[in-house]
Amino acid sequence: MSHPLIAALEKHGPLTDEEKDVLRQISSRVVSFAPKSEIASEGTLQSESKLLIEGFAIRHVHLEDGDRHISALHIPGDFVDLISFLLKKMDHGVAALTPCKVALVAHSDLLEVTRRYPFLTRAFWLLTLVDAATTRQWLTGLGRKSARQRLAHFLCEMHCRMEAIGMARDESFELPVTQEELGDAQGLTTVHVNRTLQELRADGLIRSSGRTIVISDLQALREEAEFDPAYLHLHQQLER
Amino acid sequence: MSHPLIAALEKHGPLTDEEKDVLRQISSRVVSFAPKSEIASEGTLQSESKLLIEGFAIRHVHLEDGDRHISALHIPGDFVDLISFLLKKMDHGVAALTPCKVALVAHSDLLEVTRRYPFLTRAFWLLTLVDAATTRQWLTGLGRKSARQRLAHFLCEMHCRMEAIGMARDESFELPVTQEELGDAQGLTTVHVNRTLQELRADGLIRSSGRTIVISDLQALREEAEFDPAYLHLHQQLER
DNA sequence: CGGGGCATTGAGTTGAGTCAACAACCGTGG
DNA sequence: CCACGGTTGTTGACTCAACTCAATGCCCCG
Incomplete structure (x- = not known):
């Protein structure tokens, strides 16, 4: 398997050998996290950023x-x-959902990168922008879409993203997320998530057994959800 | 009045004279937009970014x-x-709410900045991160807070932001937004926005006449909303 | 084979939406 | 200076998508 960070950035433009070396160097420290453990806690100061190499994690906040x-x-x-x-200062926490492997990238290294490697800097910046675009998409869903549309949209998004990293086979992929977590993400209760997923199944849009999602009718699901993968900017190219 | 772009970036760290010059140069083209006109349309390609100098604007999307x-x-x-x-490619539109003055900053100029001025690059990047943090905050509101809490939170946020640019006097500020627009932002109907605002008024948290908002009891409003201005990162300092 | 997550189901409740008037405000043209 | 029409704000009556509460079933793992 190629280096995950290099792979992520190369989607947006070819990297020089020097740049690749730098990326390998700054992300060489790898640590593991157990399921449910906090990778970065809300309200804390961080001195390194974390790249997820293996496993699933969530960004979350707790209300009073x-x-x-x-x-x-x-x-x-x-x-x-x-x-x-x-x-x-973290305005949210990050927690492991499954066992995770994470590369720690020191902020001091990132600072050096921004001083010397403008292209890498823009590539990193781009990653945060795509992240933000995804958040906006969720926001629109919570603001104006039904539970059914939101869940459909979420499944379309995950399918797309998993496919992009080679973790979806045909129309099926692993989604190690409970219905409670789905609800916390899409602003719904567990009960309502359950009922809505049943509807999607009954209507032949998806099948799911345990943690595996199979999208039976991608076309129909995307229409339901008004899903357009453009916001994921999977192929956005950067100028040198 | 000092230059708005310089003012915005200087909050996060002092700029050199050279940097200030560059900022002035790249933002010297200023154009006006009428209320309701589109500053940048959903789905279009942009070749310049726009800095709002005067007036209010919204970021929005239309559903099917x-x-x-x-x-x-x-x-x-x-x-x-x-x-x-x-x-x-814009995944949303930007529209003027009031008459707006906007500085056009060519992407080619920004590209040059990223090549030569790492500190400015990080400062620009920071702006997009604060923007994203705000979006996350709204997301949490839509996902897990009541209409009342969301509106209270929105008012606290606007108060804070307006104060930061010197456009709030004491606890009052102009908010040229209709109840319909408020609803579109916070995922509510006009009718419900109306009733909820009346509640906030009746409970002595705010007063409002026309477009002027007066927060009567800032402390109480913030508690209601669980508002903590940290996410606005108004004083986040950048290293050189 | 027993306990602890998860998923599912049923029944009753509610915050927010819908629909439909009506009132207040504001800029414009006569 | 006023009448008019469009936009925005307000109210009332009714509906419904999603929530709450409370069981029960299921499956995996030790």
Whole structure:
């Protein structure tokens, strides 16, 4: 397997050998996290950003009444808290959903990169922009779409992203997320998630057994959800 | 009045004279937009980013059923579509709410800046991160807070941001937004916005006449909303 | 083979939406 | 200076998508 960080950035433009070397150097420290453990806690100061190499993680915040909200689901290759490079204090937490392997990238190294490698800098910046675009997409869903549309949209998004990193086979992929977590992400209760998923199954749009999602009718699901993968900017090219 | 772009970036660290010159040069082209006109349209390619100098603007998307969602409200000093520098194709539109003055910053100039001025590059990047943090905050509101809390939170946020650019006097500020627009932003209907605002007024948290908002009890409003201005990162300093 | 997540189901409730008037405000043209 | 029409704000009556509460079933793992 090629280096996940290099792979992620190369989608947006070819890298020089020197740049690749730099990326390998700054991401060589790898640590593991157990499921449910916090990779970066809300309110803390970070001195390194974390690149998810293996496993799934979420970005979440806790409200006073004990409620939780999940604002992102991260998959391998995601730079889960690149934002903490410039916004030192975490305004949300990041937690492992499954066993995770994470590369620690020191902020001091990132600082050096921004001084010397403008192209890499823009590539990193781009990653945070795509992240933000995804958040906006979720926002629109929560603001104006039905539970059914939101879940459909979420499944389309995950399918697309998993496919992009080679973790979807045909129309099926692993989604190690409970219905409770789905609800916390899409602003729904567990009960309602359950019923809505049943509807999607009954209507022949998806099949799912345990953690495996199979999209039976991608076309129809995307129409339901008004899903257009453009916002993921999977093929956005950067100028040198 | 000092230059709005310089003012915005200097909050995060002192700039050199050279850097200030560059900023002045790249933002010297200023154009006007009438209320309701589109500053940048959804789906189009941009070759310049737009800095709002005067007036209010929104970021919005339209859904198939004719519904609209507003994902941001921009005030003077905001770089409304800095993201289009790297994500050329707009995944949302930006429209003027009031008469607006906008500085056009060519993407080619931004590219040059990223090549030569690492500190400015990081400062620009930071702006997009704060923007994203705000979007996440709205997301959490839509996902897990009541209409009342969301509106309270929105008012706290606007108060804070307006104060930061010197456009709030004491606890009052202008908010040239209709109840319909408020609803489109916070995922509510006009009717419900109306009733909820009345509640906030009745409970002595705010007063409002026309476009002027007066926060009567800032402390109480913030508690209601669980508002913590940290996410606005108004004083986040950047290293050189 | 027993306990702890998860998923599912049923029944009753509610925050927010819908629909439909009506009132207040504001700029414009006569 | 006023009448007019369009936009925005307000109200009332009714509906419904999603929530709450409370069981029950299921499956995996030790």
